[in-house]
Each structure stands twice: as C-alpha cells, then as structure tokens.
Amino acid sequence: xxxxxxxxxxxxxxxxxxxxxxxxxxxxxxxxxxxxxxxxxxxxxxxxxxxxxxxxxxxxxxxxxxxxxxxxxxxxxxxxxxxxxxxxxxxxxxxxxxxxxxxxxxxxxxxxxxxxxxxxxxxxxxxxxxxxxxxxxxxxxxxxxxxxxxxxxxxxxxxxxxxxxxxxxxxxxxxxxxxxxxxxxxxxxxxxxxxxxxxxxxxxxxxxxxxxxxxxxxxxxxxxxxxxxxxxxxxxxxxxxxxxxxxxxxxxxxxxxxxxxxxxxxxxxxxxxxxxxxxxxxxxxxxxxxxxxxxxxxxxxxxxxxx
Numbered sequence: 001x002x003x004x005x006x007x008x009x010x011x012x013x014x015x016x017x018x019x020x021x022x023x024x025x026x027x028x029x030x031x032x033x034x035x036x037x038x039x040x041x042x043x044x045x046x047x048x049x050x051x052x053x054x055x056x057x058x059x060x061x062x063x064x065x066x067x068x069x070x071x072x073x074x075x076x077x078x079x080x081x082x083x084x085x086x087x088x089x090x091x092x093x094x095x096x097x098x099x100x101x102x103x104x105x106x107x108x109x110x111x112x113x114x115x116x117x118x119x120x121x122x123x124x125x126x127x128x129x130x131x132x133x134x135x136x137x138x139x140x141x142x143x144x145x146x147x148x149x150x151x152x153x154x155x156x157x158x159x160x161x162x163x164x165x166x167x168x169x170x171x172x173x174x175x176x177x178x179x180x181x182x183x184x185x186x187x188x189x190x191x192x193x194x195x196x197x198x199x200x201x202x203x204x205x206x207x208x209x210x211x212x213x214x215x216x217x218x219x220x221x222x223x224x225x226x227x228x229x230x231x232x233x234x235x236x237x238x239x240x241x242x243x244x245x246x247x248x249x250x251x252x253x254x255x256x257x258x259x260x261x262x263x264x265x266x267x268x269x270x271x272x273x274x275x276x277x278x279x280x281x282x283x284x285x286x287x288x289x290x291x292x293x294x295x296x297x298x299x300x301x302x303x304x305x306x307x
Contacts, residue, residue, distance in 0.1 A: 006021055006022050006023070007019040007020060007021045007022070007077055007079075008020060010078075014060075014064075015074055016060070016063055016073065016074055016075065016076060017074060017075050017076070018056070018076045018077075018078070019075070019076070019077045019078070020077075020078045020079075021077055021078065021079035021080070023079045023080035024078050024079050024080060026080055027080055027081075028048050030203075031044065031047065031048045031051065032044045032045055032048055037135060038132055038135060038136075039131075039132055040132070043132045043135070043136055046136055047136055047139050047140065047143075050136070050140045050143070051140075051143050052078065054107070054110065054140075054143060054144055054147065055078060055082050055083040055147070056076070056078065056083065057106050057110075058082075058083065058103045058104075058106045058107060058147065058151075059076045059078075059083040059084070059085040059103065060076070060085070060106075061102040061103045061105060061106035062085035062087050062099060062100065062102055062103040063076065063085045063087060064102065065098050065099045065101075065102030065103075066085075066087035066088070066089045066095075066099040068098070069089055069090060069092075069094075069095040069098055069099065070089075070090055070095070071087060071088050071089035071090055071095065071099060072087070072088040073085060073086065073087040073088070073099075074086075080206075081207060081210060082147070085103070087099050088285075088286065088287070090241060090242060090285070091174070091241075091242040091244075091284060091285040092242075093166050093167075093169035093170045093174075093177075094166075094170075096162075096165075096166045096169065097163060097166035097167065097169075100159055100162045100163050100166060101159070101163055101166075103151070103159055104148055104151050104152055104159050104160075104163075107144055107145075107147055107148035107151070108148065110144050111141075111144060111145065111148065114137070114140055114141035114144050115141050117137055117141070118134075118137040118138050118141050121133065121134050121137050122134070153188060154184060154188065155184070155185045155188030155189065155192070155211060155215075156178075156181040156182050156184070156185035156211075156214065156215055156218050157185070157211070157214040157215075157218065158211070161181050161184070161185050161188070162181070164181050164184065165177050165178055165180070165181035168180050168181065173229075174225055174229075175222050175223075175225035175226040175228075175229055176222075176226075178218055178221060178222035178225065179219065179222035179223070179226070181218065182215050182216075182218035182219040182222060183219070185211065185214075185215035185218065186212075186215050188211070189208055189211050189212045189215060192204060192207065192208040192211065193205070193208045196208055228247060228283060228284065231247040231248065231249060231251075232247070232248050233245035233246065233247055233248065234246050234247070234248050234264055236295070237264055237294045237295065238294065239282040239284065239285060239287060239289070239294065240287070240289045240293045240294065241282060241285050241287035241289070242282060242284055242285040242287065244282065244284045244285070246264055246280075246282065246283065246294070247283060248262065248265075249262060250262050251283060252280075252281070252283075254270040254272060254273060254275055255275070256270065256273050256275040257270060257272050257273040257275070259272045259273075263277065263280050264280070264294070267291060268280055268291045278290060279291075280294060
C-alpha cells in the first residue's frame with residue numbers, strides 16, 4: 001500500500017490531508033497519451049483530471065462514513081491504482097461495512113448524474129457541434145462505471161472484497177471472515193491473471209500482483225487474529241475504542257530494547273530497560289490510549305473477549 005514516503009502534500013480540507021504519490025503520474029502519463037479521438041491533448045488532460053476528481057470523491061466517501069461511526073480518517077493518498085483512504089473504523093462489522101460501502105455509493109450517486117449529462121448532450125447535438133466535449137462526457141461517465149464495477153468485484157482488498165468480509169463478519173466472526181475473504185480473493189486473482197494474459201494487459205497484470213500481495217497479507221492477519229482470539233483475557237481492563245479486554249502475556253515489544261513484555265502487568269513500563277509508555281496499544285483494533293483510559297471493571301465497561 002502507498003505511504004507518505006514518495007508522496008507530496010496537495011491540500012488539507014475537512015481535517016483530511018490529501019497526498020499524491022509519485023506513482024500517480026505514471027497513470028497520468030498513460031491516460032494523457034491515449035488521445036481517444038480528441039482533437040487535442042488538452043481534452044485528455046481534462047479526462048485525467050476528471051478521473052482524479054472521481055477517485056478523490058470516492059475516497060472522501062470512505063473517510064466521512066468512517067468518521068460518522070466514530071472512527072478516525074485523516075489521510076488520503078492518490079497513487080498508481082487510484083486512491084487509498086486511511087480509515088480506522090471501530091472494530092465492529094456494521095461500522096466496517098458502512099465505512100467501506102460508502103465509497104462505491106459515491107459512484108452510484110454519480111452514475112445517473114454523469115450519464116444524464118452525456119444523454120442530454122447527445123440530444124442537443126453536441127456529438128456534431130462539440131465532439132470533443134461530447135467525447136469527454138462519454139469517457140468520464142464510462143470511467144465512473146468502470147471504477148464502480150471494478151471496485152465491487154468480491155476480491156480482497158477491493159471494496160467488494162471488504163464488503164463481503166464485513167457481511168461474513170456478522171456470522172463467522174472477525175478472523176474467520178477475513179480468512180474467507182482472503183481465500184476468495186486468491187480465486188479472483190487467478191481470474192484476473194487469466195484476463196491479463198488473454199487481453200495482453202500489463203496494467204491488469206500489475207494490478208493482479210498488487211491484489212495477490214494484499215490477499216496474502218490478509219491471510220496472515222486472519223491467522224494472527226485467530227491465534228489472538230484464543231489467548232486468555234485480562235480482567236479489569238477494556239480498550240476504550242473496541243471495548244475488548246486485552247490479552248495476557250508478553251505480546252507487546254519494547255521500542256527501545258526490542259524485548260517482549262506484558263504492558264498491562266508492568267503498567268506501561270518495560271521491565272528490561274525501564275522505558276515508559278504514555279499510551280497502550282490495543283492488539284485487537286490497533287487503537288492507542290493512556291493507561292487510565294483502559295482501567296475499569298469488566299462489568300462496568302461492558303468488556304468482551306475478541307471474536
């Protein structure tokens with residue numbers, strides 16, 4: 001996944017920083033080079049900027065939805081394969097589902113708008129009087145449809161695959177749902193590879209490799225979550241974000257000396273080097289909070305064990 005390394009800050013709006021990764025310009029060069037019958041490259045640039053805007057609005061859909069359920073979302077990065085909104089919704093299937101589904105819903109809302117503009121332009125005879133504008137409208141609505149269809153493929157980590165994972169989470173739990181979605185993703189990657197060979201598409205081949213890496217990462221994470229769920233939990237503490245009791249054992253690693261220790265048993269102090277930690281990270285949802293925020297009896301805070 002892209003990171004801020006190799007990216008530059010574009011702007012900040014609604015408390016969300018938008019970055020553009022250098023790899024995005026590879027996509028720009030590719031799309032601009034495809035004149036698609038335009039009379040000038042300027043129209044190809046306009047088409048590329050339109051795609052930029054659609055992807056950006058899609059990612060803001062993820063971010064706003066995540067915030068609406070109490071999650072954190074403050075960074076978006078545009079890169080080679082579109083965009084990534086770094087969202088951290090509460091570790092509940094409903095919150096995860098809404099945070100992911102809101103992105104494609106943006107494209108669904110745009111679908112009748114963009115298609116309507118293109119149809120109206122056709123009725124007004126723009127295909128004859130303003131052919132470049134007509135072609136631009138056609139290609140922009142086609143881009144929106146393509147992004148929607150591709151993102152909704154049930155292949156992890158595409159939106160469709162993550163939506164599938166969230167739906168399975170309601171029935172099978174957090175770890176098993178991720179395991180199932182990742183496994184289905186491997187099957188989807190196989191189909192994409194065959195399509196890339198058939199179409200002789202290097203772009204689709206690169207995308208398949210990216211999805212394969214993320215499917216493998218999802219599979220490893222699912223196994224780790226399954227192991228974590230079997231570990232006994234500590235009474236009297238609860239993650240202020242996901243309300244899950246922390247596991248017992250030396251599962252936290254000191255950033256100073258590198259040795260493992262039980263951060264709750266030692267009250268956020270490494271027993272090996274004496275390093276003190278102002279916040280304690282939940283191994284289930286990744287949220288960090290001060291030691292005092294974790295305190296509280298199981299009965300009072302509604303603590304639950306990991307699924």
